[in-house]
Amino acid sequence: MISQIGLSVIFLTASAAAAPERTPQPGSYGFNWLDESSHCKKLSAKDLAPVKSCTITNNAFGLELKSHVCKVNSHIELMVYKTAAQCKEALETMHANGP
Secondary structure, eight states: OOHHHHHHHHHHHHHHHSSSOOOOTTTOEEEEEOOOOOOOOOOHHHTTOOOEEEEEEEEEGGGGOOEEEEEEEEEEEEEEEEEHHHHHHHHHHHHHHHH
């Protein structure tokens, strides 16, 4: 027989596993899309520490790629991707569609 506490632990663990990650993981790749000279780089925990909030999108710059848009301050907003290739594709697309 599973106790009420046991059920709660199982439910919470399953819910946490199913929930999307709101902040990207260290080792992700990103760039500051508010800085025209920004480039893709592998992000460390130190790079991600000042992030205030992130939202998840599946269509940044018209690409069908999952990304995190993470606000640091009024001058830094990181576009973060799982792989270096995804980051490069997004950055190139952004520049191609820019002014």
